[in-house]
Ligand code: HEM
């Protein structure tokens with residue numbers, strides 16, 4: 001008994017402990033499997049109801065006013081434009097100062113790919129999330145003079161016109177997105193649904 | 209266990225780490241410290257299965273922290289929201305029912321493993337010099353884990369949570385002079401509601417992490433004094449010891465897997481063995497459930513609490529049963545550690561286990577008739593063992609002869 | 622020394638003799654006869670067909686008085702209902718919405734992630750309308766109720782109409798073998814053929830009782846099938862690992878023992 005057990009550890013030179021490796025691998029696999037419920041619980045819990053259409057009563061919206069509705073958890077600006085507003089939107093000087101005056105970037109349904117970026121000219125409907133870093137722009141109504149109505153972003157000064165089109169030389173890269181919308185009656189606007197015969201997958205837009 | 213091997217320079221038997229590991233190790237010797245404490249560390253060669261519970265407790269603690277953090281991400285600590293948030297974890301959160309089941313089973317088995325761990329210490333005299341501090345940190349852990357488990361049990365805010373809180377805050381109110389103030393501070397307002405729940409949520413969370421810190425002290429202490437062993441004699445030569453790896457790593461692994469099997473069986477097949485169904489009904493301050501009793505791991509103390517006719521007396525008895533353990537290293541003056549060589553102590557300890565179980569059974573019943581007598585006898589025995597039997601045994605007991613060394617006892621002299 | 626021992630003994634005797642009071646006779650609890658259930662035991666699994674029939678009974682009958690607050694309509698995918706069926710079901714329930722601009726209460730069609738609609742606006746309202754006792758929520762009823770499934774079945778089939786001759790008659794109370802005092806405010810809910818199962822199963826009282834009991838047990842423990850199945854795999858894995866670990870441990874320790 002002079003050769004103590006503990007010193008015999010080195011009697012198997014070169015031969016790796018295969019059994020030990022298999023067992024360790026088995027333990028490691030089990031530990032990884034334990035992570036499954038943890039990871040599962042982190043899955044985003046998106047509300048299915050958020051995808052249902054939202055009806056907005058616009059009967060109390062006066063010309064030149066703007067209101068904010070909530071659709072899919074996002075603020076949606078609903079703007080009732082005056083005839084002057086509409087004239088301004090087609091003003092050459094303004095158009096020359098826009099990054100994407102023709103809405104060529106996919107930020108709206110096809111039925112809003114027009115000079116007023118909406119279904120009917122009178123009502124503008126825009127997701128009120130700045131395409132720069134996501135702040136909510138502030139509406140500034142037309143008050144006469146050369147103070148043209150527009151949206152100003154409080155965070156880094158991006159400017160959009162009354163059709164949600166982004167000005168040149170500001171940090172925001174794209175026009176404000178237009179959600180699918182339809183006027184179901186003269187006083188009721190439905191967000192999240194397209195007019196008959198049209199369809200639009202909002203998640204296909206370039207960027208919010 | 210300051211054997212020559214353990215105090216010595218470990219680099220003697222392990223080559224120094226090279227490459228990136230070596231670079232780090234020269235600057236912050238974590239790798240060599242890990243090797244020294246968990247690879248080359250030498251333990252008595254005769255440790256039995258009861259020595260697995262340290263590793264088991266460590267693993268369960270990690271599981272508790274991990275599942276706890278994920279539960280906390282989905283839990284609401286308000287009177288109105290708590291119950292439904294736990295329901296939502298169980299029902300709507302994907303994987304949530306598994307997380308919750310692990311946390312619940314883990315809490316129960318954590319306490320079970322703690323009791324076994326503590327009994328091991330009692331039986332083999334691990335509380336004696338030079339391991340007094342080790343013993344004390346262990347007891348602090350026991351108290352902290354009990355507090356954590358109690359606070360956790362409040363969180364689902366079911367009937368048992370609510371009425372458990374009610375009983376305990378009222379019991380605290382029985383402390384003379386300051387009781388009323390204490391009770392009011394504990395409830396946090398004039399009723400058990402938002403403030404109470406929020407405080408206990410923070411307490412639960414905080415305590416659990418403080419447990420980790422105290423575990424650090426506990427483990428440091430064990431690595432300084434070295435492990436005790438079933439013979440209760442210190443290793444003398446290298447022949448008496450084995451390295452942690454691969455000997456005790458492989459043995460711990462077997463113990464852990466067996467423990468995991470028990471865990472799995474309870475969690476997947478018999479979940480209601482441990483859970484109290486009444487806690488699936490939301491807290492209702494207007495209606496007390498028929499049989500309110502604490503979780504099984506508090507039953508022995510509840511038995512003691514009930515066995516004394518005065519409220520404060522009961523509180524003292526229950527608290528005293530743990531306090532007395534803190535004095536154990538100085539109550540038991542016998543130089544022999546292991547109960548193997550102490551016939552009287554061995555029988556006495558068996559009696560202690562019986563008394564503890566009887567107290568638990570009594571705690572399950574209303575304090576009347578036979579159960580009252582059983583609880584009182586068992587309670588008397590419990591305190592008698594520590595305060596009378598052990599001090600006397602140190603003087604009177606005829607102990608059996610100790611072997612000359614661990615190796616000799618193993619037939620390897 | 623002797624003196625202290627005697628004192629201790631005396632004190633103990635005094636302390637112990639105090640509580641010798643007789644135990645009051647406890648009334649015999651009602652133990653319902655055991656039924657065979659698919660979901661019983663550690664390997665039991667739910668029968669989804671029965672669960673769907675049971676939900677129909679709950680939805681048509683029980684839910685007029687009993688809520689099931691903890692469940693959402695989406696949870697019914699667990700009994701095998703399709704996404705479309707769930708959407709339609711939710712849509713058919715009118716749920717209280719936020720007050721409108723003038724502060725009037727509103728209602729809206731339900732959505733899949735709404736919780737089951739409660740039949741009463743509050744427990745107080747329920748108690749007031751139901752003669753003083755609010756019908757309990759059924760989310761966890763099967764686990765809270767002693768003897769769970771067996772009792773539910775016995776209770777649902779245990780109404781006696783007319784009541785036995787010697788039973789007291791109280792207006793607004795019904796005789797049932799399986800409740801304390803044999804009288805309960807809940808009228809017999811089930812009648813032969815009062816609903817029609819789409820799968821053609823004859824809707825006898827017994828069948829409805831069995832089905833709705835299954836559904837209530839599922840509602841109280843919705844992951845039972847998955848729990849048992851996952852558990853089985855985990856046990857198998859652990860046994861395999863245990864064999865490996867024991868072999869490894871034995872091989873390692875041979876170096877110590879075999880000399
Ligand atoms: C020593 C470690 C711990 C022990 C002994 C413990 C014990 C318990 C117990 C007994 C319950 C009640 C189980 C039930 O009936 O639902 C519970 C619930 C809970 N614990 Fe812990 N816990 C520990 C660590 C943690 C940690 C670290 C966290 C969070 C960071 C945490 C968060 C929670 C939450 C949110 C609940 C309520 C959810 C539920 O009831 O399922 N726990 N804990």
Ligand code: FES
Pocket residue numbers: 130131132133134135153154155156157158171172
């Ligand atoms: S977020 Fe609007 S300008 Fe930056």
